[in-house]
Amino acid sequence: MTEGALPTQPIVLQVNEQAVYVDTGDPLPETSDAVIPIEIVEPLDEDGNPAQDIRAPRSIRIRAAVNPWMHVRPMGEDMVASQLVLPAGHVLRPVDLGVIAASGNTSITVAVQPKVAVIPTGSELVPIGDPLSPGEIIEFNSLILAAQVQEWGGYATRLAIVPDDLHQIQTAVSKAAKSHDLVLVSAGSSAGAEDFTAQVIESLGEVFVHGVAVRPGHPVILGKIEVVNEGDQTRLSRSVPVIGIPGYPVSAALTGEIFVAPLISRWLGRPSKSPEKVTATLTRKITSPPGDDDYVRVALGRVGDRLLAAPLARGAGVISSLARADGLALLPRGSQGKPAGAEIEVSLYRSLEEINRTIFATGSHDVTLDIMGQFLYQSGRRLAIASVGSIGGLLALKRKEAHLAGSHLLDPQTGEYNIADIQKYLPGVAVRVVTLVGRVQGLLLQKGNPKGIRNLADLTKPGVTFINRQRGSGTRVLLDYQLAKQGISSHDIHGYQNQEYTHLTVGAAIASGRVDCGIGIAAVTQSLDLEFIPLFEERYDLIIPQEHVSGQLLAPLVDLLENKDFKHMVAGLPGNDVSEMGKVVAELH
């Protein structure tokens, strides 16, 4: 049709007879075997002149021939029938839906979401939001378990709390099993509650396992019960697995991860997903019981060229360790733990990318760090805070285990802060000392000051109980300095030997009525509703090794010290003075 067309010898084709307009991507009309690009077409009107309305020409003129199948994309280029586009068991992503539709499928077979019932049991449990009486505990394990089930692809139902009563638990489990594929019985944290679960499963079916050599998570119960579905005319029974979940939150969450997640994956027909793993250096010794697989939650961060794993508080009830954990390390039974500095394998809860954006702050705690964490998060940095006291922080910097340390160590000889201790604990380490905040230390007291405490000397009065800060903390140094100056003997202070690790925990001990008094910064009084008697002003600095100061990781933190909104928020807390924030006190080399 186009054969012989040349620039000097054009050929004219009648539109809709010899040629048809098509859009890119359109299937080729059956009468055609090539496409002419629109760029080389000259549209003509009915008189053979260049067309005014180029969208509806009568004919077109071309000045080059096109070969058969030119500018035609073979239909098979993309996907053809019988080709494996997505394997069974694959979890569909947005683009996969497009691929399925494009390959001509209007429906596909997918795995049914398993229905999972979560039954909280325990007479001491109270629903979230209900008033708490002494001895009662907020029930939230079922919330964690249900959300885990949803995340792993199941469909979870949280049922009402059942008290520690064999018959009531029996009824609840039996009823739930009729309409679910899996029943999780979340026990209260009392040993009695867990006993009921085993009895209930035994009475309705079979207990396979009661107790596993896993820490935390010992008292797990694995079993099954036989049920007939509601409304099922055949009366054929089916087995429903029942898992007794330990009552402590950290045990409960781990039980979900190691027992419930693989079961759901199996039901969904997808290969068990092994989490991404990294090798990291342990910052502290871990002691493991010899007979247990020991799961340890760790915070992860990259300091210099090492990826560090800092073990989090181990208690099965320390729920905050769940939120703080960046990964989970397994120390297999028999290993009996690992020393500090050992390499351990960690399964990641967060992406390595996110972990690489983590700033490890150590040393003394100040509420300003929490505010800093909030601001930094918006700049794409996570601030992980380990509160170990001012001297502990300097030692951590020496071991290269943190990017910076907060410190407020008074040198009694000179009245200056931090420099003397840095020279003592960090000889030869190049650091920048930059002021974060000026603050006021004083007596933290219960609302109304019921014991009428006015000054340090009053701490020795009979009936006054005190809570101290740990050795190595700047506040302890300050207190001891002032006691010596005023000639007060620490032996006369009731509670001087008891210690807490942060201002906030000291404040909490006083707010709860456990003790009458402590020493701390004014900034904590606001949120805890305490009284405060100011005693001394002091300076809280950040000690930043020079190798990190100008790095990309800390850049947003360095910038933050000039940020007006940040300063304003810090200044809003009682006793805080931001006039010297960002001032470089010393560059030590």
Add this chain to the structure above:
Amino acid sequence: MTEGALPTQPIVLQVNEQAVYVDTGDPLPETSDAVIPIEIVEPLDEDGNPAQDIRAPRSIRIRAAVNPWMHVRPMGEDMVASQLVLPAGHVLRPVDLGVIAASGNTSITVAVQPKVAVIPTGSELVPIGDPLSPGEIIEFNSLILAAQVQEWGGYATRLAIVPDDLHQIQTAVSKAAKSHDLVLVSAGSSAGAEDFTAQVIESLGEVFVHGVAVRPGHPVILGKIEVVNEGDQTRLSRSVPVIGIPGYPVSAALTGEIFVAPLISRWLGRPSKSPEKVTATLTRKITSPPGDDDYVRVALGRVGDRLLAAPLARGAGVISSLARADGLALLPRGSQGKPAGAEIEVSLYRSLEEINRTIFATGSHDVTLDIMGQFLYQSGRRLAIASVGSIGGLLALKRKEAHLAGSHLLDPQTGEYNIADIQKYLPGVAVRVVTLVGRVQGLLLQKGNPKGIRNLADLTKPGVTFINRQRGSGTRVLLDYQLAKQGISSHDIHGYQNQEYTHLTVGAAIASGRVDCGIGIAAVTQSLDLEFIPLFEERYDLIIPQEHVSGQLLAPLVDLLENKDFKHMVAGLPGNDVSEMGKVVAELH
């Protein structure tokens, strides 16, 4: 109370008067200041004898003193008020819900999911599942976009297809904007459709950008329109961003990733998440237009100690590249591409863990590989198949770019398969040659064989069109060998110069009626509903470098060659012979 208790000098405490039973984790009663572990308590009955019912003793006997606050966990140990538990902008995980409840919060403030309308436009579009006429296209871009929005945390509404009509699109956009926070106008793939979007936004508001220097995704339109909310009495208008999404699927998906995702993140108040990145070695040259940021989808796999990035087919319409992509590489404008062997940075779509479980198969294609992919997926391996022909596969093994190659290269001298070519193309490379499947090659014909083709000689008849396989493919070698043997000149075969890269695409070309005939394996006829005239039997082997044969990665593949279910399924395809599957033909060192 317990002071002075000794093994020889026990002290007895009255239950509920001097001592109270508590469970682990219970708050301490106000009258107590220490906990005695149950293990060292001797329960007594009313007569002072060991109690029968240990759950309800009258009194207890202890033989050791406990110090104040012994076995008491300070309340502040876990979390205290005012401490930053989770930063604002954090995406809540299951454990976080527990932490929030545990810290006494019954509700928290969360970001509202932005409501996003997706409007497909284009007169050529047909909803998924509706019958297709020539010139019509299945509309699935809105499905991808809506699923992307949901995945990124928005709430998506897919609206009905609007034909290419200015007024109708205007009405649809204007109406959607009233009840949504963002409107995505997905254009058909014709240039006209995109023009309408720009006109509509211009008429209702403002176009900021029309066209970006990004490939694929050039014709993106960014703008906003002013609307008054339905039922809003104040009649104050608000700006609603409108994004014109290009019509090609790959462009549409990429536009979502680079323009829509950051906007949703911003609205959700969370820091833009940068994907995990890896550095990989490019297996093929990439040519980029000088003026564009060039986004290239790649398949990733670790072969030996190198992480390899194989660029996927580039066409904006090659939708399967979306599903196959393991990552996205950005070649910034001005770079003009990268040579093979260059290191490139790739943003991951899958976890590195999953990529490390990927087996790269290359060489000749056989449907058995697709079945293999399905079985391997269940064993935790992904099989990525690059079909480059038998000789191409050997060359890829030489470049260490794959874990194995499929090959069926007949040596005309000996009648043996593969060995001669391995010695020619892979000198000095130690490989195992193992048989996968015996198969039948023959003429692939349209249903009913309308041209009455019976043998190779008929390919030279007038009016018969043929589609060839590419040079270097085993099938091409076989054809040329047989043509020579039968004295048929390839010049007499109409279409001998046109080539496809796989059996499946040859089959598709015939099924679509584009050509009459091709050479291929019997196994493809079933799914494509073709006729088949058997010509020759042949052997298809896997060539596996010895360094991979006994590795952990390939272990499930090696096992699979002995798997009954796998053999059974492969044997079920026409022409397949599994009697020699798994037979080691040669160990070459």
